[in-house]
Amino acid sequence: MTASPARRLLRAAAVAAAAALALAGCATGAADPDGTGAAPSGDPITVGLTYTPNIQFAPFYVADELGYFDEAGVNVELRHHGESEGLFTALEAGTEQLVYAGGDEIVQAVAGGVPITSVATIYSTYPAVLIVPADSPIQSADDLAGHSVGIPGPFGQTWFALQALLDRSGLDESQVDVQHIGYTQQAALTTDKVDAVMGFSNNDAVQFEASGFPVRIIDAVDPDAPTLVGPALGAATSLVEERGDDVTAVLEAVERAIEYVAENPEETVEIAAKHIPTLTTDEAKASALATLEATIPLMEPADGAEPLVNDEDAWAAMCEFMPAAGLIEGEVDCAAAYTNELLP
Numbered sequence: 001m002t003a004s005p006a007r008r009l010l011r012a013a014a015v016a017a018a019a020a021l022a023l024a025g026c027a028t029g030a031a032d033p034d035g036t037g038a039a040p041s042g043d044p045i046t047v048g049l050t051y052t053p054n055i056q057f058a059p060f061y062v063a064d065e066l067g068y069f070d071e072a073g074v075n076v077e078l079r080h081h082g083e084s085e086g087l088f089t090a091l092e093a094g095t096e097q098l099v100y101a102g103g104d105e106i107v108q109a110v111a112g113g114v115p116i117t118s119v120a121t122i123y124s125t126y127p128a129v130l131i132v133p134a135d136s137p138i139q140s141a142d143d144l145a146g147h148s149v150g151i152p153g154p155f156g157q158t159w160f161a162l163q164a165l166l167d168r169s170g171l172d173e174s175q176v177d178v179q180h181i182g183y184t185q186q187a188a189l190t191t192d193k194v195d196a197v198m199g200f201s202n203n204d205a206v207q208f209e210a211s212g213f214p215v216r217i218i219d220a221v222d223p224d225a226p227t228l229v230g231p232a233l234g235a236a237t238s239l240v241e242e243r244g245d246d247v248t249a250v251l252e253a254v255e256r257a258i259e260y261v262a263e264n265p266e267e268t269v270e271i272a273a274k275h276i277p278t279l280t281t282d283e284a285k286a287s288a289l290a291t292l293e294a295t296i297p298l299m300e301p302a303d304g305a306e307p308l309v310n311d312e313d314a315w316a317a318m319c320e321f322m323p324a325a326g327l328i329e330g331e332v333d334c335a336a337a338y339t340n341e342l343l344p
Contacts, residue, residue, distance in 0.1 A: 040069075040070055040072075040073045040074055040075045042074070042075050042246065043075070044075040044076065044077045045074060045075065045076050045077070045097045045098060045239070045243070045246060045247075045250060046076075046077045046078075046079050046090075046095065046096045046097055046098070047060060047076060047077070047078050047079065047096070047097075047098040047099070047100065047233075047250070048079055048080075048081060048090055048091065048096035048098065048099040048100065049078055049079065049080050049081070049100050050080070050081050050087060050099075050100060050101070051080060051081050051082075051083050052080060052083075053080055053272075053275050053276040053277065053278075054276065055269065055272055055276065055279075055288040055291050055292050055295070056202070056203075056231075056291070056295060057078075057100065057272075057275075058257075058261050058268050058269075058271075058272050058292060058295075059122070059254050059257040059258045059261055059299075060078055060100070060254065060257070061078075061268075061271055061272045061274070061275045061276075062257040062260050062261055062268060062271055062272075063076075063253040063254055063256070063257035064076065064078055064275075065271045065274060065275075066257070066260065066271070068252075068253035068254075068256050068257055069249075069250065069253045071253070072249040072250070072252045072253040073249055074246050074249035074250055074253070076250060076253075078275070079095075079096060087099065087101055087105060087109070088101070088109050088114050088116060088234075091114070091116060091234070091236050092114060092115075094236075096236075097235065097236050097239045098119075098233055098234065098235050098236075098239070098247075098250065099116070099233070099234045099235075100122070100231060100232075100233060100234075101231070101232065101234050102156075102157050102160075102228075102229065102230055102231055102232065103118055103121060103228070103229025103230060103231075103232040103310070103314075103315065103318065103338070104157065104160045104228045104229060104230075104318060104322065104327075105156070105157070106118050106232060106234045106337060106338075107318060107319060107322055107328065107332055107334075107337050108322070108327065108328050109234075110332050110333075110336070110337045111322075111323075111328035111329065111330060111332050112328075115236060115237040115238065116234045116235065116236060116237065117234065117235055117237055117240050117336065117337060117338060117339055118229075118232040118233065118234050118235075118310055118315075118337060118338035118339070119233055119234070119235045119240065119247055119251065119310075119338075119339060119342050119343075120232060120233045120251050120254070120308035120309075120310065120343065121229055121230070121231075121232045121308060121309065121310050121311065122230070122231040122232055122233060122254075122258075122299060122308070123230035123231045123232075123298045123299055124230075124298070124299065124300060124301050124302045124305065124311075125223060125230065125297070125298045125300075126161065126219075126220070126221040126223070126226055126228050126229070126230045127157070127200045127201050127202055127203075127230050127231070127298055128157045128158050128160070128161035128198060128199070128200055128201075128220055128221075128228075128230075129161065129198070129199065129200070129201045129205070129217040129218060129219055129220050130144075130149070130161075130165055130196050130197075130198060130217065130218040130219075130220055131185070131189065131196060131197050131198070131199050131204060131205055131208065131215050131216070131217055131218075132189075132195070132196045132215060132216050132217075132218065133189065133213070133214070133215060133216075134214035134215055134216055135214075136195065136196070136216065138195065138196055138218070139218075140169075140218060141165050141166075141168050141169035141171075141218060141220075142169045142170075144165070144166075144169060144171060144175075144176055144196070145169075145171055145175045145176065146175070146176075146177075147176065147177065147195040147196060148176075148177035148178075148179055148193075148194040148195045148196070149162065149176055149177065149178050149179065149194060149195070149196045149197065149198060150179050150180075150181040150184075150185060150188040150189065150193065150194035150196070150197040150198070151178060151179070151180060151181065151197070151198045152180070152181065152182055152183050152185075152198075153180045153182070154180070157200075157228075157230070158198040158199065158200075159198075160228055160322075160327060161198055161220035161221060161228065162178070162198050162220065163325045163326075163327060164220050164221045164227050164228055164321070164325075165218075165220040165221075167227070167321070167325060168220075168222060177194075179193075179194055181193070181194065181197070185197040185198075185199045185204050186204070186207060186208065186211065189208070189213075189215075190208075190211075190213050198220070201217050201294065201298070202291055202294035202295040202298060203291055203294075205217050205294070206287075206290050206291050206294050207287075210287060210290060225317065226311075226314045226317065226318075227314075227317045227318055227320075227321040228314075228318055228321070229310070229311070229314050229315060229318055230298070232310070232338075233250075233251070233254070235247055235342075240339065240342065244341075244342050247342045248342045248343070248344055251308055251342065251343060251344050252344040254308070255307050255308055255344055258299055258307065261292070261296065261299075262296050262299070262300070265289060265292050265293055265296065266289060268292060269285050269288050269289050269292060270285075272288065273285065276288070306343070308343055308344075309340055309343065310338040310339070310340055315334055315337065315338050316334055318334075319331075319332050319334035319337065
């Protein structure tokens with residue numbers, strides 16, 4: 001949604017005022033909340049942000065650039081994985097202590113013996129969806145039989161979401177033509193190579209619309225009774241056990257940053273540009289803004305829920321669904337896979 005001119009002026013005034021306050025307090029500012037002349041002490045906590053810099057990590061960029069981590073009294077470093085690096089490799093090696101990952105990916109990791117616990121859920125709405133052309137006869141998951149679906153491969157959240165979609169509709173893979181297309185959803189759908197693709201509502205669907213190709217999205221995961229949990233923040237169990245107060249401080253800063261992002265999307269893009277090398281043109285920033293504005297609703301807490309809470313019902317359903325769907329082997333101690341004890 002585009003802000004009105006009046007709203008833009010108000011927003012700009014608020015940001016200017018905040019900037020003035022920040023400059024005025026520079027000597028004892030965000031990096032020095034106690035006015036002692038020293039930044040937060042203690043060993044740094046490295047937060048792993050997967051692969052390349054992206055606007056989806058905006059809350060962490062904001063918390064870093066606006067000094068929220070420092071004001072919370074915690075020493076945080078942000079790190080992007082290399083594409084050849086496993087999602088939890090650095091955490092297992094002790095190079096990272098927190099990792100941005102799907103709740104489902106965390107459960108899969110726990111099933112594989114990785115010592116990790118979700119300490120917060122970032123998205124209250126699962127982002128992986130089925131995407132079809134606007135004029136497609138596919139109106140729901142039940143219509144998918146006999147059609148082709150493109151997916152990057154048998155891994156990750158798009159794969160998990162496809163299994164949830166098939167489970168909801170009572171279909172199996174023998175009734176659907178599943179094609180592994182890599183990350184070519186745009187080309188595959190626009191050239192009729194496939195009838196539908198699995199992608200993300202705040203990324204792939206936005207890109208289709210921006211290119212002038214109208215699409216519809218169909219929820220893969222029932223939003224009223226989810227069997228998968230989206231982006232979360234996983235912590236090494238040693239961090240949970242030994243530095244719980246620092247984890248709470250990190251979450252306090254992230255919660256504050258999410259609020260800022262929701263209220264100031266345009267300013268957030270400018271802040272994120274300091275971390276995203278490709279955000280150098282107006283076109284790139286407009287694209288990032290479109291993605292961010294589609295992401296903000298996904299981060300809003302469900303009705304009546306507190307921010308960042310790991311929903312107990314959703315996690316229980318996921319821990320039951322994933323082994324049943326063959327996404328993990330054996331059962332997982334779900335109570336050990338997440339905790340709400342460290343929330344602000």
